[in-house]
Amino acid sequence: MKKSYFGEFGGQFVPELLMPPLIELEEAYEQIVGSTEFKEEFNNILKDYVGRPTPLTFCKNLSKELGFNLWLKREDLAHTGAHKINNTIGQALLTKYMGKKNLVAETGAGQHGVATATAAALLGLKCIVFMGAKDVKRQAPNVKRMELLGAEVRPVYSSTQTLKDAINEALRYWISHQKDTHYCLGSVVGPHPFPSLVRDFQAVIGKEVKQEFLKKNNKLPDHIIACVGGGSNAMGIFYEFIKHKEVKLTGVEAAGTGTPNCYHSATLNKGSLGILHGTKTYLLQTNEGQILPSHSVAPGLDYPGVGPEHAYLKDTKRAEYKSVNDDQALYAFRLLSEKEGIIPALESSHALAWALSLKNKVPSDYNVVVNLSGRGDKDLNIVFGNIE
Amino acid sequence: MSVNSLEALFIQKRQLGKKCLIPFLPGGYPDKKKFWELLFSMDRCGADIIEIGVPFSDPVADGPVVEKASNICLENNISLSWILDELKSNRDKLNSEIVLMGYCNPFFKYGWEKLAKDAKKAGVSGIIVADLPLEESMDIRTLLTEHHISLIYLIGLNTSLHRMEKYAKVAQGFVYFVSVLGTTGARDNLPKELQDKLIEAKKIFPKPLAIGFGIKSPSQTKEIEQWVDGIVFGSSLIEHIDRYKEVETFFNNWK
Ligand SMILES: Cc1ncc(COP(=O)(O)O)c(C=O)c1O
Numbered sequence: 306m307k308k309s310y311f312g313e314f315g316g317q318f319v320p321e322l323l324m325p326p327l328i329e330l331e332e333a334y335e336q337i338v339g340s341t342e343f344k345e346e347f348n349n350i351l352k353d354y355v356g357r358p359t360p361l362t363f364c365k366n367l368s369k370e371l372g373f374n375l376w377l378k379r380e381d382l383a384h385t386g387a388h389k390i391n392n393t394i395g396q397a398l399l400t401k402y403m404g405k406k407n408l409v410a411e412t413g414a415g416q417h418g419v420a421t422a423t424a425a426a427l428l429g430l431k432c433i434v435f436m437g438a439k440d441v442k443r444q445a446p447n448v449k450r451m452e453l454l455g456a457e458v459r460p461v462y463s464s465t466q467t468l469k470d471a472i473n474e475a476l477r478y479w480i481s482h483q484k485d486t487h488y489c490l491g492s493v494v495g496p497h498p499f500p501s502l503v504r505d506f507q508a509v510i511g512k513e514v515k516q517e518f519l520k521k522n523n524k525l526p527d528h529i530i531a532c533v534g535g536g537s538n539a540m541g542i543f544y545e546f547i548k549h550k551e552v553k554l555t556g557v558e559a560a561g562t563g564t565p566n567c568y569h570s571a572t573l574n575k576g577s578l579g580i581l582h583g584t585k586t587y588l589l590q591t592n593e594g595q596i597l598p599s600h601s602v603a604p605g606l607d608y609p610g611v612g613p614e615h616a617y618l619k620d621t622k623r624a625e626y627k628s629v630n631d632d633q634a635l636y637a638f639r640l641l642s643e644k645e646g647i648i649p650a651l652e653s654s655h656a657l658a659w660a661l662s663l664k665n666k667v668p669s670d671y672n673v674v675v676n677l678s679g680r681g682d683k684d685l686n687i688v689f690g691n692i693e
Numbered sequence: 694m695s696v697n698s699l700e701a702l703f704i705q706k707r708q709l710g711k712k713c714l715i716p717f718l719p720g721g722y723p724d725k726k727k728f729w730e731l732l733f734s735m736d737r738c739g740a741d742i743i744e745i746g747v748p749f750s751d752p753v754a755d756g757p758v759v760e761k762a763s764n765i766c767l768e769n770n771i772s773l774s775w776i777l778d779e780l781k782s783n784r785d786k787l788n789s790e791i792v793l794m795g796y797c798n799p800f801f802k803y804g805w806e807k808l809a810k811d812a813k814k815a816g817v818s819g820i821i822v823a824d825l826p827l828e829e830s831m832d833i834r835t836l837l838t839e840h841h842i843s844l845i846y847l848i849g850l851n852t853s854l855h856r857m858e859k860y861a862k863v864a865q866g867f868v869y870f871v872s873v874l875g876t877t878g879a880r881d882n883l884p885k886e887l888q889d890k891l892i893e894a895k896k897i898f899p900k901p902l903a904i905g906f907g908i909k910s911p912s913q914t915k916e917i918e919q920w921v922d923g924i925v926f927g928s929s930l931i932e933h934i935d936r937y938k939e940v941e942t943f944f945n946n947w948k
Pocket of ligand 1: 416533539653
């Protein structure tokens with residue numbers, strides 16, 4: 306297996322002009338990210354600035370109702386309110402070590418954009434964020450946050466004016482500014498080394514879960530559930546457990562409205578093999594290989610591709626991938642708010658909704674950990690638009 | 694391997710002291726009927742190689758002009774099959790060499806093997822894939838070679854000597870030198886480093902060199918002329934077509 310691949314998935318399908326910065330990044334990944342100096346600095350920022358380790362919360366009320374033990378990995382309590390910050394701190398720090406001064410990023414919902422702008426502010430880097438013009442409108446508060454943090458937000462008007470177009474534009478920008486700019490990609494997608502690099506920065510989630518769960522229960526959890534957009538929070542929590550075959554891993558995709566033929570984001574469940582944004586993976590596409598628009602009530606899941614390592618975990622059956630629709634996610638969103646006093650991100654609500662479906666299907670001593678990838682304050686407009 | 698038709702054409706042009714003129718037009722642009730009229734017209738007006746663009750929804754190597762044109766083609770339901778089918782029936786009427794240019798995914802979905810066969814039948818002599826660098830290309834190159842189709846590689850201002858040497862070992866047909874560190878789209882000025890880099894490339898590649906991306910007018914290419922064997926124009930041609938609905942006056946400029 307080539308190191309840029311996970312089985313038949315992955316690779317570096319980019320214009321030749323992007324190969325030099327990718328090779329430079331590969332070298333930095335291999336030489337810097339593993340070094341003691343980098344690790345120490347990274348871990349210190351995670352601890353003192355991001356607020357790690359994040360708690361592992363036992364859901365007392367819901368567990369009683371569900372008839373099994375439900376735990377939440379609280380990425381919503383990380384600085385900026387989602388797991389995205391783990392990756393942006395890592396990449397921004399790497400950018401400094403590489404001697405580059407600027408970051409460019411894409412964002413859909415604005416969460417990764419905010420996290421990138423935050424890391425840039427902390428580490429003294431300049432930051433440009435491309436965002437689909439539609440998302441700029443839908444996610445106006447996050448645009449303001451990014452601007453407040455000193456980033457420049459550039460709306461993208463091409464094609465569907467959403468996340469995939471923002472990635473196209475960030476890649477184009479990177480082609481012409483590669484000398485002094487690093488592309489801070491927001492999920493485990495894109496060309497090698499991004500899927501591995503982002504996974505490694507997010508792997509702290511699973512490591513903490515394992516340590517804390519062992520400490521509390523003297524054993525490993527039975528089942529881990531995470532939502533999958535590009536797949537970074539899921540890879541982050543899965544990675545440590547892949548070698549523990551007895552731990553079941555479930556990724557949950559967005560089925561959209563759930564009506565027949567609706568647009569959705571359930572790439573692993575319903576997509577087919579193809580090549581987008583530099584990587585070979587499952588995609589939502591036509592028979593002619595044109596990328597289809599995606600949809601989810603959760604803006605962060607709204608992407609027509611998925612990380613190549615998830616494609617590999619699916620095909621090798623190490624993880625299973627399910628989907629839940631908008632209504633199921635909205636139900637879980639309200640339930641967790643009411644029963645546990647935690648407002649989850651709509652993305653994370655998808656993972657939670659799948660966990661709820663295990664009621665009456667698992668024994669009472671069954672331990673389920675849901676990755677609560679973010680908090681839901683950002684989603685109130687969407688939810689009240691839908692619920693009322 | 695025997696000299697293929699693309700290489701033979703470059704040799705022939707060189708003997709006449711001329712550059713290959715290589716227009717790029719997305720398949721089915723601006724509509725299905727007009728596309729063929731423009732193609733025949735370019736063929737008459739002195740195009741040596743015509744690059745037919747295979748439209749893709751997410752063209753990361755392209756600037757706004759080509760991206761917009763591709764989107765119009767997609768709205769008109771242009772597909773790779775349509776391009777190949779039409780080409781098969783019209784190929785006899787064209788003197789130019791035909792090359793396809795596109796992105797991996799539509800080719801991959803079609804199937805590389807089927808593409809190689811059908812492209813051969815349609816009289817295509819080469820394929821340019823904007824997002825297929827050396828590392829990912831070897832199996833595909835082998836497949837295309839079996840059907841006598843050249844895989845035409847792109848290199849650029851940031852391609853190191855070392856990478857150029859690797860490309861030189863596998864290059865077929867001609868080498869496409871991207872003249873700007875950026876996406877397609879006409880520029881007023883070409884970068885200063887271009888000349889030195891072309892001289893370097895010329896030493897390394899035994900195959901003909903064509904430059905493209907950013908080319909707008911013959912005055913731009915004067916200074917670098919002696920190191921290139923062909924000139925590709927896309928965005929500037931599309932803009933001309935959008936404005937004047939014809940190609941004759943555009944080509945007159947270049948003769
Ligand atoms: C809270 C939250 N969870 C999940 C995601 C989905 O991304 P990924 O699948 O890479 O974790 C996002 C993306 O914006 C997000 O904001």
